[in-house]
Amino acid sequence: xxxxxxxxxxxxxxxxxxxxxxxxxxxxxxxxxxxxxxxxxxxxxxxxxxxxxxxxxxxxxxxxxxxxxxxxxxxxxxxxxxxxxxxxxxxxxxxxxxxxxxxxxxxxxxxxxxxxxxxxxxxxxxxxxxxxxxxxxxxxxxxxxxxxxxxxxxxxxxxxxxxxxxxxxxxxxxxxxxxxxxxxxxxxxxxxxxxxxxxxxxxxxxxxxxxxxxxxxxxxxxxxxxxxxxxxxxxxxxxxxxxxxxxxxxxxxxxxxxxxxxxxxxxxxxxxxxxxxxxxxxxxxxxxxxxxxxxxxxxxxxxxxxxxxxxxxxxxxxxxxxxxxxxxxxxxxxxxxxxxxxxxxxxxxxxxxxxxxxxxxxxxxxxxxxxxxxxxxxxxxxxx
Amino acid sequence: xxxxxxxxxxxxxxxxxxxxxxxxxxxxxxxxxxxxxxxxxxxxxxxxxxxxxxxxxxxxxxxxxxxxxxxxxxxxxxxxxxxxxxxxxxxxxxxxxxx
Amino acid sequence: xxxxxxxxxxxxxxxxxxxxxxxxxxxxxxxxxxxxxxxxxxxxxxxxxxxxxxxxxxxxxxxxxxxxxxxxxxxxxxxxxxxxxxxxxxxxxxxxxxxxxxxxxxxxxxxxxxxxxxxxxxxxxxxxxxxxxxxxxxxxxxxxxxxxxxxxxxxxxxxxxxxxxxxxxxxxxxxxxxxxxxxxxxxxxxxxxxxxxxxxxxxxxxxxxxxxxxxxxxxxxxxxxxxxxxxxxxxxxxxxxxxxxxxxxxxxxxxxxxxxxxxxxxxxxxxxxxxxxxxxxxxxxxxxxxxxxxxxxxxxxxxxxxxxxxxxxxxxxxxxxxxxxxxxxxxxxxxxxxxxxxxxxxxxxxxxxxxxxxxxxxxxxxx
Numbered sequence: 025x026x027x028x029x030x031x032x033x034x035x036x037x038x039x040x041x042x043x044x045x046x047x048x049x050x051x052x053x054x055x056x057x058x059x060x061x062x063x064x065x066x067x068x069x070x071x072x073x074x075x076x077x078x079x080x081x082x083x084x085x086x087x088x089x090x091x092x093x094x095x096x097x098x099x100x101x102x103x104x105x106x107x108x109x110x111x112x113x114x115x116x117x118x119x120x121x122x123x124x125x126x127x128x129x130x131x132x133x134x135x136x137x138x139x140x141x142x143x144x145x146x147x148x149x150x151x152x153x154x155x156x157x158x159x160x161x162x163x164x165x166x167x168x169x170x171x172x173x174x175x176x177x178x179x180x181x182x183x184x185x186x187x188x189x190x191x192x193x194x195x196x197x198x199x200x201x202x203x204x205x206x207x208x209x210x211x212x213x214x215x216x217x218x219x220x221x222x223x224x225x226x227x228x229x230x231x232x233x234x235x236x237x238x239x240x241x242x243x244x245x246x247x248x249x250x251x252x253x254x255x256x257x258x259x260x261x262x263x264x265x266x267x268x269x270x271x272x273x274x275x276x277x278x279x280x281x282x283x284x285x286x287x288x289x290x291x292x293x294x295x296x297x298x299x300x301x302x303x304x305x306x307x308x309x310x311x312x313x314x315x316x317x318x319x320x321x322x323x324x325x326x327x328x329x330x331x332x333x334x335x336x337x338x339x340x341x342x343x344x345x346x347x348x349x350x351x352x353x354x355x356x357x358x359x360x361x362x363x364x365x366x367x368x369x370x371x372x373x374x375x376x377x378x379x380x381x382x383x384x385x386x387x388x389x390x391x392x393x394x395x396x397x398x399x400x401x402x403x404x405x406x407x408x
Numbered sequence: 409x410x411x412x413x414x415x416x417x418x419x420x421x422x423x424x425x426x427x428x429x430x431x432x433x434x435x436x437x438x439x440x441x442x443x444x445x446x447x448x449x450x451x452x453x454x455x456x457x458x459x460x461x462x463x464x465x466x467x468x469x470x471x472x473x474x475x476x477x478x479x480x481x482x483x484x485x486x487x488x489x490x491x492x493x494x495x496x497x498x499x500x501x502x503x504x505x506x507x
Numbered sequence: 508x509x510x511x512x513x514x515x516x517x518x519x520x521x522x523x524x525x526x527x528x529x530x531x532x533x534x535x536x537x538x539x540x541x542x543x544x545x546x547x548x549x550x551x552x553x554x555x556x557x558x559x560x561x562x563x564x565x566x567x568x569x570x571x572x573x574x575x576x577x578x579x580x581x582x583x584x585x586x587x588x589x590x591x592x593x594x595x596x597x598x599x600x601x602x603x604x605x606x607x608x609x610x611x612x613x614x615x616x617x618x619x620x621x622x623x624x625x626x627x628x629x630x631x632x633x634x635x636x637x638x639x640x641x642x643x644x645x646x647x648x649x650x651x652x653x654x655x656x657x658x659x660x661x662x663x664x665x666x667x668x669x670x671x672x673x674x675x676x677x678x679x680x681x682x683x684x685x686x687x688x689x690x691x692x693x694x695x696x697x698x699x700x701x702x703x704x705x706x707x708x709x710x711x712x713x714x715x716x717x718x719x720x721x722x723x724x725x726x727x728x729x730x731x732x733x734x735x736x737x738x739x740x741x742x743x744x745x746x747x748x749x750x751x752x753x754x755x756x757x758x759x760x761x762x763x764x765x766x767x768x769x770x771x772x773x774x775x776x777x778x779x780x781x782x783x784x785x786x787x788x789x790x791x792x793x794x795x796x797x798x799x800x801x802x803x804x805x806x807x808x809x810x811x812x813x814x815x816x817x818x819x820x821x822x823x824x825x826x827x828x829x830x831x832x833x834x835x836x837x838x839x840x841x842x843x844x845x846x847x848x849x850x851x852x853x854x855x856x857x858x859x860x861x862x863x864x865x866x867x868x869x870x871x872x873x874x
Contacts, residue, residue, distance in 0.1 A: 025413075025414070025433065025434035025789075025792070025793055025796065026414065026416070026434075026454065027414035027454060027466055027471055028413070028414060028434075028796065030471075030475050031475075032855070034783070034855035034856055035482055036478050036479065036482050037855070037856050038856065038857065039478075039482040040478070041856065058410060059410075060410050060411055060412075066860060067854070067860055068854045068855075068856050068858055068860075069853075069854045069856060069857070069858015069859045069860050070856065070858055071858070072857075072858040072859060073856050073857050073858045085410075087873070113459070113871070113872070113873045114799075114870030114871040114872055114873075115870065115872045115873055117870055118870070127544055127545070127546060128542070128544065130544075130545070131542040131543065131544045131545070132542060138724075138870065138871060139724075140438075140459065140460055140724045140725060140726075140798070140871060141441070141459050141460025141461070141725075142459065142460070143441060143460055144460070144725065163410070163459075163873065164410060166410035166412065166458050166463065167410065167458065167459055167873065169444055169461060169463065170441075170458065170459045170460065170461040173441065173443060173461070177426065180425075181424065216410060217412075218410035218412045218456070218458060218463065219410060221412070221456060221463050221464045222463055244412070246855075246856060247478065251474075251478065272467065272470045272474065273466050273467045273468075273470045273471035273474060274412075274456050274463075274464045274466060274467070275464070276464075280444050280445075280463055280464060282443065282444045282445075282446075282447070283444040283463060286443075286444075361863075362552050362553070362556075381861040381863055410873065411799045411872060411873055413796050413797050415797075433793045433794075433796065433797050434789055434790065434792070434793035434796075435728065435729050435730075435789055435790035435793050436719075436726055436727070436728045436729075436790060436793040436794045436797055437726070437727040437728075438725055438726050438727070438797070439725060457797075458873070459873055
């Protein structure tokens with residue numbers, strides 16, 4: 025596929041690996057912010073080929089992992105209601121709520137459907153005027169324009185039986201929280217290429233200069249990621265801390281203006297809970313008051329649904345770096361990828377799931393993959 | 409997060425006032441909302457698509473430039489490597505792992 | 508657009524129509540694991556556990572114990588293979604095939620993977636009231652064609668009709684009986700370190716073809732199901748390599764990854780795949796990119812995975828490629844001694860990753 029296969033060229037990738045290894049005077053600790061980048065890194069075995077030159081810490085950029093338990097419980101409650109068709113991206117179906125997940129609600133008769141696009145959920149609402157269609161609007165800045173458009177169109181086309189359960193988060197506050205954490209080890213960031221495609225990178229510039237960390241806006245293919253790492257390593261070696269753009273084929277300095285415009289008209293900044301991490305001020309997006317008729321939390325009065333994360337799951341401690349996944353009593357017993365207690369065991373890139381797979385593969389905790397996950401722990405922000 | 413894939417815009421039209429189009433991803437086609445790129449794209453252009461929305465026009469010159477620059481580096485590497493072999497030095501710690 | 512099955516099952520819960528009470532944490536009662544989930548049918552870990560915990564303890568016997576694609580049953584001096592499979596596909600017709608082709612090929616292939624030569628087939632139908640007869644005719648035509656092509660007669664059958672809304676158009680069960688060949692007995696637990704892993708053709712076509720017309724995901728994909736009878740490939744292998752063929756599997760639900768994990772577990776070996784060698788057709792690759800899927804977990808209905816003694820690699824590949832169904836045969840990995848019970852993949856970069864069983868269905872992802 026054009027613009028994919030070129031950036032998977034193993035020769036190019038290997039020559040970048042050589043450069044990174046040759047130019048690192050010591051082991052640098054970098055964080056890739058985005059779960060999509062983590063996916064490539066794990067899938068390609070990048071930590072293993074980089075060896076000691078760079079330690080990669082997996083950032084919190086996975087909506088599946090950071091959507092708070094309370095919002096999952098609200099989703100489960102809505103999905104169970106007979107008048108509701110609950111629609112979601114596929115990722116969210118297996119995320120455990122307090123007692124179950126969306127799959128299990130479906131098995132009990134709740135109507136849950138996977139959609140590819142939020143506009144598909146809106147179409148479903150128009151085709152089923154006698155049902156309530158709720159869309160689980162999760163994601164980072166990349167997904168916000170799509171979800172904003174669905175709400176915008178619902179108002180424009182007057183679709184009263186459509187609403188969204190919003191759990192949007194934004195990247196820069198999370199990066200700030202990581203950098204301000206007293207036990208921070210992150211020396212440079214690979215910023216999320218698609219988040220920046222929408223938002224641009226201006227808001228990262230103060231972050232880079234205030235905390236003196238290089239930030240490289242990076243794409244998602246192996247060559248992109250390795251080039252991003254190489255650019256960050258060069259900055260570190262030269263003592264620079266700038267925002268650079270590796271993903272120039274998609275990202276402009278000011279992002280996508282029409283997309284930002286709709287996002288700012290539909291959403292406003294709100295404080296948001298991050299699962300396992302806690303509340304980060306002004307780190308999320310919520311619907312503006314004028315869109316209340318399409319806000320599932322208001323429409324179905326979900327405010328009464330509260331949840332606290334299960335005590336036996338220590339995902340919060342894992343994410344804060346207090347313990348390794350294997351030190352959790354539930355790890356590998358009550359909590360496995362089949363029956364996850366916490367979000368880091370759900371997606372295969374989650375700290376616990378990855379640790380579990382690599383520990384079994386290597387028969388040791390000291391595997392490169394496992395080691396970088398251990399690092400993930402200490403790099404993620406503590407509860408404010 | 410944010411799976412975004414480049415695809416070629418093969419058709420553009422409006423649906424109830426919303427710019428839409430068909431995008432081809434290496435033989436897989438899907439209807440995509442073009443509202444956020446409508447002013448800058450034409451059929452034949454490549455766009456990055458996320459959850460059914462084009463979020464950027466792929467800058468083809470930039471894409472080519474990046475790729476060519478990396479290719480040059482790669483060739484440079486080979487020359488250096490050959491000269492190292494020639495001088496009898498071992499390839500060193502940056503030895504390429506075998507695939 | 509609404510799925511009638513799910514509508515018919517709409518729950519009548521106390522919370523329906525009322526507002527959530529304060530303090531309510533989850534609407535679903537505890538013990539959420541007390542129902543069958545769709546994932547129990549995905550061919551992954553949930554399926555395996557369902558069988559291990561609920562079926563095996565009740566039916567335990569020596570013929571069942573190996574949990575192969577079928578069972579070996581002695582009759583007089585001869586040993587026969589019996590295998591059964593039930594087909595539920597939505598939609599009934601998809602690019603490159605229909606439920607009828609799958610029903611005949613699927614069971615014939617299971618018989619073939621046991622190393623046997625199919626002798627006859629039976630079939631049972633559950634028909635839903637209201638199913639257009641022309642659809643039934645097309646499905647039956649497909650079955651007749653597939654059985655005829657394979658030269659295996661369908662010798663007995665049964666039909667039942669259920670009320671509208673109680674079945675997805677039609678369900679088909681087929682059972683096949685085959686005769687074991689002398690000196691040719693592939694089994695999941697026979698893989699040994701040093702053996703090579705071969706695949707007979709491109710992976711992922713069936714699953715993507717079906718997904719393109721299902722799920723309401725709105726994708727058009729130019730790919731057809733690979734559904735095919737694998738008997739001729741097995742016949743060729745048995746002649747060319749005989750007992751050097753240690754394991755045969757058709758990687759259907761759960762894809763190549765699940766089939767190899769089962770072999771690794773049953774044989775107590777490690778399987779190391781070469782990522783660059785996996786034959787993934789361009790449209791399958793593209794669809795997987797767009798939906799965030801891994802082709803290793805996508806279903807196939809017309810390829811086989813063979814574990815072969817290293818000295819027979821060439822002859823096995825030649826035998827497979829000698830038949831049109833196996834024209835794309837190639838080596839994709841090797842068997843190693845450890846870490847046992849696992850599958851790993853070497854990436855183009857030289858890194859490696861674990862190719863685990865999936866807990867349930869593979870889901871389209873956004874991240």
